[in-house]
Amino acid sequence: MSLLQLQQIEKSFAGAPVLRRVSFDLRPGEIHALVGANGAGKSTLIKILAGAYVRDAGEIRIEGAPVSIRTPQDALRLGIGVIYQEFALVPEFTVAENLLLGQEPTRRALGFLRLLDRRALVEEGRRHLDALGFPLDAGQYVRELNTAGAQLVEIAKALHRRARILVLDEPTAALSRRETERLFAHMGELRERGLGLIYISHHLEEVFSIADRITVLRDGANVAPWARGEVTEAELVRAMVGGEVRLETRPPAEAGAPLLELEDLTGVGFHDVSLALRRGEILALAGAAGAGQTELCWALGGARPFRQGTVLLGGRRVRWRTVREAVQAGVLLAPGDRKNLGIAAGLSVGVNLTFADLERWQRAGVLQLSAVRRAAAERVRKYGVRCASPAQEIRLLSGGNQQKVVVGRAAERTGQVYLFDEPTRGVDVGAREELYTLIRQLAARGAAVMVATPDLLEAMRIGDRIGVMRQGRLVTLAARDAVTEGALMGALLGAAA
Amino acid sequence: MTAPNEDGTPVAAESARPAGARHGLARLRPYTGILALALLCAIFGVSRPRFFSPENFFNILNAVAIFGILAVGQSFPLIGGGFDLSQGAIASFSGAVTASLMSASGLPIPVAVALGLVSGAAMGLANGFLVARVGMNPFVATLGTQITFFGATNVFTNNQPLSLGPQGDVFRQLSFGQLAGFSYASLLFLALAALLWFTLNLLPFGQHVYTLGGNEEACRLAGLDTVRLKGMTYVLSGLLAAAAGQVVIARAGQASPVAGQGYELESLASCIIGGIALGGGIGSASQVLLGVLTLGVIDNGLQMVGDVVSPNWRLVIRGAIILLAAAVDARARLRR
Numbered sequence: 041m042s043l044l045q046l047q048q049i050e051k052s053f054a055g056a057p058v059l060r061r062v063s064f065d066l067r068p069g070e071i072h073a074l075v076g077a078n079g080a081g082k083s084t085l086i087k088i089l090a091g092a093y094v095r096d097a098g099e100i101r102i103e104g105a106p107v108s109i110r111t112p113q114d115a116l117r118l119g120i121g122v123i124y125q126e127f128a129l130v131p132e133f134t135v136a137e138n139l140l141l142g143q144e145p146t147r148r149a150l151g152f153l154r155l156l157d158r159r160a161l162v163e164e165g166r167r168h169l170d171a172l173g174f175p176l177d178a179g180q181y182v183r184e185l186n187t188a189g190a191q192l193v194e195i196a197k198a199l200h201r202r203a204r205i206l207v208l209d210e211p212t213a214a215l216s217r218r219e220t221e222r223l224f225a226h227m228g229e230l231r232e233r234g235l236g237l238i239y240i241s242h243h244l245e246e247v248f249s250i251a252d253r254i255t256v257l258r259d260g261a262n263v264a265p266w267a268r269g270e271v272t273e274a275e276l277v278r279a280m281v282g283g284e285v286r287l288e289t290r291p292p293a294e295a296g297a298p299l300l301e302l303e304d305l306t307g308v309g310f311h312d313v314s315l316a317l318r319r320g321e322i323l324a325l326a327g328a329a330g331a332g333q334t335e336l337c338w339a340l341g342g343a344r345p346f347r348q349g350t351v352l353l354g355g356r357r358v359r360w361r362t363v364r365e366a367v368q369a370g371v372l373l374a375p376g377d378r379k380n381l382g383i384a385a386g387l388s389v390g391v392n393l394t395f396a397d398l399e400r401w402q403r404a405g406v407l408q409l410s411a412v413r414r415a416a417a418e419r420v421r422k423y424g425v426r427c428a429s430p431a432q433e434i435r436l437l438s439g440g441n442q443q444k445v446v447v448g449r450a451a452e453r454t455g456q457v458y459l460f461d462e463p464t465r466g467v468d469v470g471a472r473e474e475l476y477t478l479i480r481q482l483a484a485r486g487a488a489v490m491v492a493t494p495d496l497l498e499a500m501r502i503g504d505r506i507g508v509m510r511q512g513r514l515v516t517l518a519a520r521d522a523v524t525e526g527a528l529m530g531a532l533l534g535a536a537a
Numbered sequence: 538m539t540a541p542n543e544d545g546t547p548v549a550a551e552s553a554r555p556a557g558a559r560h561g562l563a564r565l566r567p568y569t570g571i572l573a574l575a576l577l578c579a580i581f582g583v584s585r586p587r588f589f590s591p592e593n594f595f596n597i598l599n600a601v602a603i604f605g606i607l608a609v610g611q612s613f614p615l616i617g618g619g620f621d622l623s624q625g626a627i628a629s630f631s632g633a634v635t636a637s638l639m640s641a642s643g644l645p646i647p648v649a650v651a652l653g654l655v656s657g658a659a660m661g662l663a664n665g666f667l668v669a670r671v672g673m674n675p676f677v678a679t680l681g682t683q684i685t686f687f688g689a690t691n692v693f694t695n696n697q698p699l700s701l702g703p704q705g706d707v708f709r710q711l712s713f714g715q716l717a718g719f720s721y722a723s724l725l726f727l728a729l730a731a732l733l734w735f736t737l738n739l740l741p742f743g744q745h746v747y748t749l750g751g752n753e754e755a756c757r758l759a760g761l762d763t764v765r766l767k768g769m770t771y772v773l774s775g776l777l778a779a780a781a782g783q784v785v786i787a788r789a790g791q792a793s794p795v796a797g798q799g800y801e802l803e804s805l806a807s808c809i810i811g812g813i814a815l816g817g818g819i820g821s822a823s824q825v826l827l828g829v830l831t832l833g834v835i836d837n838g839l840q841m842v843g844d845v846v847s848p849n850w851r852l853v854i855r856g857a858i859i860l861l862a863a864a865v866d867a868r869a870r871l872r873r
Contacts, residue, residue: 343758367760375758382758384751386818395748396759398741407739449759 049098073251121198131183136165307346309335324503341373342366376462390416390430423448440471581838601833607804610777618817619675625800626686628782636792640702661775665768734822750817
């Protein structure tokens with residue numbers, strides 16, 4: 041019998057379907073890999089399992105019995121443990137204290153006091169870790185652990201809460217090869233104990249080395265699971281990308297003169313990147329999270345320093361220490377993580393659209409309020425921001441409309457190089473098209489544009505040239521017409537597809 | 538379901554409603570402050586008709602002038618996402634500077650005042666450096682400078698009150714002189730409040746303070762010089778604290794080394810009652826005015842009804858109003 045069955049799960053957000061009749065099953069004693077491109081619905085699916093989202097339709101069964109998961113507590117009670125990439129541990133607590141958080145053993149004192157029983161806590165933690173065979177010291181502080189150690193604490197914590205179904209969301213993303221091997225050994229042991237593990241990964245070689253079965257999600261629908269031996273990497277890649285995808289793209293830009301040239305540029309998260317960005321072109325840099333394309337954009341925009349190598353802007357060597365200096369040189373960065381980096385959520389749409397270049401509307405140092413208001417209203421129209429009025433607080437807008445504000449704010453400023461980091465992160469399909477149009481207009485105006493994205497299809501859509509980054513290095517760079525999705529996906533995943 | 542999204546899902550529809558569609562108490566939120574002030578005035582006015590006399594109005598304005606000027610200054614770091622606990626100490630020190638320059642050095646009043654203000658701005662600059670450049674938490678930084686500046690005042694004055702010297706009588710006009718019923722001090726406060734409105738609304742700097750408080754990182758990534766911007770909010774707070782310090786010595790007729798103790802809490806309380814939330818991005822000159830007047834009305838009204846309600850209740854009532862304002866604000870935020 042299946043340990044967990046998802047049947048015909050559907051989920052939409054504001055009318056946009058994210059999961060369409062997804063079915064998935066997990067057997068006890070199995071590692072079942074879930075793979076798919078960004079935006080395919082993997083995160084939504086596991087959030088439904090974790091109780092963070094509630095499904096719109098479909099059925100979830102555990103050991104054959106239908107269950108309802110409406111809150112994270114429900115998921116915990118049903119024995120579902122989800123290990124996200126962001127850990128939910130208290131760094132200042134010990135391993136044992138984290139394992140037993142909220143379930144600390146107590147002892148009685150003076151007949152009525154219930155005191156924390158530290159000795160019992162450490163002993164219980166140690167006993168639990170020994171039973172799992174995890175090489176962790178129960179008394180060590182979590183802040184002293186590396187990623188791999190903290191991850192084991194998370195897994196042990198879920199298992200202490202009697203999880204039988206363990207969901208691991210890209211657990212190896214931040215691990216070294218040796219740490220990955222050790223994690224796989226632990227996962228193998230948990231499989232022997234009869235647990236069911238759902239393993240989400242972008243690394244196909246890893247999937248092939250550990251998973252018993254593999255399910256592909258694409259555009260919110262699943263491709264029936266394969267057993268490991270039944271499928272090749274190439275077939276998997278094809279299933280993830282889909283058949284022929286019709287792309288609406290603009291004709292390749294006429295190659296202008298090189299404007300921004302990087303030579304062996306090295307910084308935090310990227311190494312030895314050399315490329316030339318030309319006027320009038322859009323260069324899309326694709327890569328998995330942490331592959332370096334975001335970090336490169338940030339460094340070029342002045343938000344983070346680079347360590348070695350040179351950057352030439354219009355033939356002149358440049359190096360800026362702050363975003364301000366980059367902006368003054370005409371290099372503009374639109375950050376991706378808009379909630380944290382892009383918008384001031386409590387302020388109005390108008391302020392968010394205009395604060396960066398307010399100096400335009402001052403006379404003798406005094407702002408012309410009516411001019412600012414007019415400009416805000418005009419930008420709202422120009423960038424198709426759907427809001428009640430420019431005075432509306434921006435946090436009330438949908439993610440796509442917030443993103444248009446971030447892109448519009450950068451696009452409005454006079455510059456020659458525009459760097460867009462994940463411009464469509466969290467943006468629905470319709471708004472995505474409008475953002476692409478905005479970005480293309482900039483290139484058509486003669487600017488050099490770089491777009492960093494984790495989504496290969498997006499790179500194919502928007503880029504005149506497409507680069508792929510993996511582990512901080514630029515592994516491929518080619519004109520759009522000269523490459524195939526399969527080759528790029530292969531480069532992205534490091535597979536010989 | 539309003540869980541944040543990472544995976545291509547828009548924020549849930551219910552939160553996408555325009556602000557106008559909010560219901561119930563939350564809709565009253567912009568007016569709770571002014572309603573509370575009106576209610577207080579009504580209560581005091583009904584029990585003591587004298588409360589509504591013009592003299593009493595001028596009284597209240599004159600009484601709130603010092604805290605009002607401090608609150609104007611406090612609103613810059615507050616809207617920018619921090620706060621300044623050293624205001625009282627800066628007021629004491631710069632008052633002592635002016636007094637000493639006037640009496641011991643015999644400098645003319647404008648020079649002594651200008652140098653007093655410069656000393657305040659310089660102390661504000663120290664705060665700004667610690668918070669914006671060194672990156673210290675504003676609580677820790679301005680608590681540390683508060684203690685240091687009070688200590689510096691003790692050293693400077695040798696822990697004795699400084700007299701204002703022969704020019705003292707002229708200087709004391711700042712507190713006691715009147716124009717059409719308004720004391721000069723209250724006029725100074727009103728003028729500075731108007732200047733606050735002007736700065737926040739009509740200067741790019743003011744708008745940038747809002748965005749700094751709204752999201753500092755977004756500000757930096759948009760190319761604003763956030764270090765300078767944030768530092769400037771503390772310079773202004775220090776400068777205005779020094780201005781308040783001038784009124785303090787004019788009112789007392791001497792520069793006492795302990796005069797400003799606790800004043801920063803008064804200015805913070807005024808701002809919070811007015812509806813400027815800790816955390817930044819929110820606040821206006823009218824809210825500062827409202828908060829300052831509310832505190833002034835409470836103090837004044839309680840004095841008037843002192844025969845019925847013991848003045849000892851003053852702090853309890855004050856505290857209750859601060860808590861009420863903060864509670865309304867917290868609920869309004871939760872509804873978001």
